[in-house]
Amino acid sequence: MFITNHRGFFFWLTGLILAGAVGAILFWGLPLGLDFTGGSLVHVSYENGRPALADIQEQVDTVSLGVVSVRAFGEDGVSLRSRTLTPEEHTALLAAISTDALATELSYTSVGPALGSQFTNKALWAIFAVVLVIVLYIAFAFRKVSRPVPSWGYGITVVAMLTIDLIVPAGFFAAYAHVTGAEVDSLFVVAMLALLGYVVNDIIVIFDRVREHLARNEKLGFKESFEDTIGKSIDETMTRSINTSLTVVLALIALIYFGAEATRNFALVMLVGVVAGTFSSITRSAPLLIPLAKWFDRKN
Amino acid sequence: MTRYRVLAVFALIVGFLLIYFVWATETNPYSAYRFKLGLDLAGGTELVYKADMSQTPSGERADALSALQGVIERRVNLFGVAEPLVQTERASALSGTTEDRLIVDLPGVTDIKAAVAALGETPTLDFRLVAPTTVGTTTAVAYIATGLDGRYLSSATLGFGSGATAGLSAPQVILNFNAEGAKLFEKITSENVGKQLAIFLDGTPISSPVIQEAIPGGQATITGQFTAVEARDLVRNLNFGALPVPIELQSSSAVGPTLGAAAISAGVVAGIIGFTIVALFMIAWYRLPGLVAAVALVEYVAFMLAVIKVIPVTLTASGIAGLIITVGMAVDANVLIFERTKEELREGKTPREAVHIGFQRAWPAIRDGHLTMIISGVILFWLGTSIVQGFALVFVLGVLASFISAVSLSRVFLLAVVPEEGSSRFWGWALHSGFRFRATTPYPLPPTT
Numbered sequence: 001m002f003i004t005n006h007r008g009f010f011f012w013l014t015g016l017i018l019a020g021a022v023g024a025i026l027f028w029g030l031p032l033g034l035d036f037t038g039g040s041l042v043h044v045s046y047e048n049g050r051p052a053l054a055d056i057q058e059q060v061d062t063v064s065l066g067v068v069s070v071r072a073f074g075e076d077g078v079s080l081r082s083r084t085l086t087p088e089e090h091t092a093l094l095a096a097i098s099t100d101a102l103a104t105e106l107s108y109t110s111v112g113p114a115l116g117s118q119f120t121n122k123a124l125w126a127i128f129a130v131v132l133v134i135v136l137y138i139a140f141a142f143r144k145v146s147r148p149v150p151s152w153g154y155g156i157t158v159v160a161m162l163t164i165d166l167i168v169p170a171g172f173f174a175a176y177a178h179v180t181g182a183e184v185d186s187l188f189v190v191a192m193l194a195l196l197g198y199v200v201n202d203i204i205v206i207f208d209r210v211r212e213h214l215a216r217n218e219k220l221g222f223k224e225s226f227e228d229t230i231g232k233s234i235d236e237t238m239t240r241s242i243n244t245s246l247t248v249v250l251a252l253i254a255l256i257y258f259g260a261e262a263t264r265n266f267a268l269v270m271l272v273g274v275v276a277g278t279f280s281s282i283t284r285s286a287p288l289l290i291p292l293a294k295w296f297d298r299k300n
Numbered sequence: 301m302t303r304y305r306v307l308a309v310f311a312l313i314v315g316f317l318l319i320y321f322v323w324a325t326e327t328n329p330y331s332a333y334r335f336k337l338g339l340d341l342a343g344g345t346e347l348v349y350k351a352d353m354s355q356t357p358s359g360e361r362a363d364a365l366s367a368l369q370g371v372i373e374r375r376v377n378l379f380g381v382a383e384p385l386v387q388t389e390r391a392s393a394l395s396g397t398t399e400d401r402l403i404v405d406l407p408g409v410t411d412i413k414a415a416v417a418a419l420g421e422t423p424t425l426d427f428r429l430v431a432p433t434t435v436g437t438t439t440a441v442a443y444i445a446t447g448l449d450g451r452y453l454s455s456a457t458l459g460f461g462s463g464a465t466a467g468l469s470a471p472q473v474i475l476n477f478n479a480e481g482a483k484l485f486e487k488i489t490s491e492n493v494g495k496q497l498a499i500f501l502d503g504t505p506i507s508s509p510v511i512q513e514a515i516p517g518g519q520a521t522i523t524g525q526f527t528a529v530e531a532r533d534l535v536r537n538l539n540f541g542a543l544p545v546p547i548e549l550q551s552s553s554a555v556g557p558t559l560g561a562a563a564i565s566a567g568v569v570a571g572i573i574g575f576t577i578v579a580l581f582m583i584a585w586y587r588l589p590g591l592v593a594a595v596a597l598v599e600y601v602a603f604m605l606a607v608i609k610v611i612p613v614t615l616t617a618s619g620i621a622g623l624i625i626t627v628g629m630a631v632d633a634n635v636l637i638f639e640r641t642k643e644e645l646r647e648g649k650t651p652r653e654a655v656h657i658g659f660q661r662a663w664p665a666i667r668d669g670h671l672t673m674i675i676s677g678v679i680l681f682w683l684g685t686s687i688v689q690g691f692a693l694v695f696v697l698g699v700l701a702s703f704i705s706a707v708s709l710s711r712v713f714l715l716a717v718v719p720e721e722g723s724s725r726f727w728g729w730a731l732h733s734g735f736r737f738r739a740t741t742p743y744p745l746p747p748t749t
Binding site: 043045087088090091104105106107108109110111112114115118122123126129130133134137138141186187189190193194196197198200201204205208209211212236237239240243244246247248249250251252253254255257258259260261262263266267270 | 348417553556566571577582617618627635636669673675677679687692
């Protein structure tokens with residue numbers, strides 16, 4: 001019952017991590033990518049080695065395209081980010097950066113501003129919808145549990161947990177983006193939504209055990225403090241919680257080290273989210289029910 | 301026991317067949333079941349257009365959109381692309397207004413400028429006389445321009461008249477010309493009775509009716525050998541020979557072939573390594589059940605690949621990532637079950653009982669956990685863009701498949717090998733987990749009263 005006995009410590013630790021994550025988001029911000037703001041992104045590679053970035057920037061500036069940021073991309077490539085380009089401007093840009101050495105275009109993405117703002121809208125709605133549906137489902141699945149915490153109490157606990165579980169990887173990404181220049185893209189949203197679905201899985205296993213113990217105790221007329229029930233449930237499910245996350249972590253590490261460039265940031269955010277989410281499910285989800293139970297007790 | 305052994309052998313055979321199917325269809329370059337690769341892997345261009353429906357009455361929007369799709373499809377085909385894909389999408393932007401989009405996928409094309417130009421140019425509708433010319437022994441068909449084109453057509457309508465088959469009315473396409481066109485049409489028809497007058501759309505002949513007689517009055521009827529559906533489509537194409545609604549390029553993306561090829565090989569390597577370490581971990585930790593889970597995982601992967609081929613799901617880099625992640629998640633239910641089995645063993649149950657009860661007790665958590673994952677996957681799919689959907693589809697399929705593989709395959713395999721009676725030291729060892737960090741004394745059961 002290590003965790004329930006020291007839950008004060010874990011709540012504080014959570015507070016600290018959360019403060020760090022929120023701080024990172026507020027301080028550095030989450031730089032929004034093309035999918036949200038609209039704009040164009042060109043990746044090119046130079047077969048005989050990349051010319052100096054300053055030279056490329058100079059060549060880019062000969063075409064009037066507004067502000068174009070030029071960054072190194074991979075070994076001998078360059079990525080160029082600008083406002084939404086027309087097909088003609090895109091061709092002109094490619095010609096400009098090929099004046100000294102031939103640039104081969106690896107990929108080109110251009111998103112109109114209208115589409116970008118729509119995606120932002122949709123992404124926020126999707127996250128909201130997933131959380132709502134999960135809460136409703138939990139409240140339904142635990143409908144037979146009423147004491148000492150009513151079933152919707154489990155739902156509310158899950159919302160609190162999921163909020164934290166999203167803020168931590170987002171905070172990590174804010175710091176990561178600050179260092180590497182990565183941007184929030186649609187895959188980041190995918191990572192967030194997939195995390196919501198996955199992390200709640202861990203919470204459910206622990207809650208399921210609590211549910212089972214409560215039912216058994218009631219049937220057998222066995223008196224046990226709610227705190228003990230929770231502590232027992234966490235201990236019994238701990239190996240399982242760690243092991244299932246470990247297998248996902250192993251798969252994600254393989255994806256980060258060996259997988260495609262396009263999904264690397266995505267896998268990294270997933271990795272941080274899964275580790276943080278598992279930690280939070282084990283140390284906080286069920287312990288959070290204890291103060292909730294006390295509150296309901298006082299109310300009655 | 302015998303029943304489970306038969307089932308286990310059956311499951312293994314199905315597994316081998318699935319692996320064979322995946323292997324055989326992938327090594328055969330002509331197979332219809334090869335993996336369909338998305339543009340980010342195969343290389344190519346995706347263009348997203350917004351259809352401006354502000355001038356179109358709301359009742360005709362669906363028609364206009366499908367006509368637009370038809371026009372663009374014809375132009376794409378002219379552009380000479382293998383397996384192009386033109387899709388329409390009605391997106392409601394939650395603000396209450398719907399937006400109609402046209403998504404054009406051009407595999408292998410990386411010149412966006414040329415593609416945009418080819419799709420955006422105004423289409424041509426024109427009428428040409430068919431002149432069979434005999435060169436030696438072969439008869440070639442030559443077309444002679446008449447000067448009559450889409451500018452003179454005021455509208456086309458669908459009609460039904462008495463056809464070749466007595467008693468049945470045959471669908472007809474009625475062309476209405478404007479005054480100038482009517483004069484021109486009368487002149488052409490009077491001079492060429494008995495000849496075929498071909499109708500060209502975007503440079504392709506779509507119908508070649510025979511001129512029966514001189515036609516005054518600016519109305520022509522095409523009584524071809526077509527069905528009602530064909531006639532309706534022809535009317536639509538004629539009316540919408542030009543783009544029925546203005547379109548505006550909203551987003552475009554192009555991926556060169558090198559980047560895509562690198563993404564594929566990286567995905568394959570990551571998949572194999574990810575699978576291997578997950579399987580090794582399961583065997584090292586859970587011993588016999590772990591081995592069973594690893595076998596079930598092989599079947600899971602074979603099944604997923606087969607499903608992706610058969611549906612077919614278009615694979616993208618994000619889809620491959622989704623597949624690799626679900627390999628890690630697929631053992632989730634197994635871990636739940638095995639941990640539960642172990643607990644039952646500690647309480648003194650025989651191995652077989654423990655396995656049975658372990659599955660039973662783990663069920664509610666497996667059900668709730670998988671359902672919430674499926675819910676989030678479905679909402680992800682609704683989010684839309686192809687990158688997101690590529691992941692979401694694989695994710696949902698993976699969760700479903702892992703659900704089935706854990707509660708059926710692992711169970712069948714495990715029950716096929718765990719002995720009926722008694723518990724030897726060997727089975728106690730085989731069903732326990734591999735490493736012990738601390739003495740795990742189970743909490744005592746509540747006393748029965």
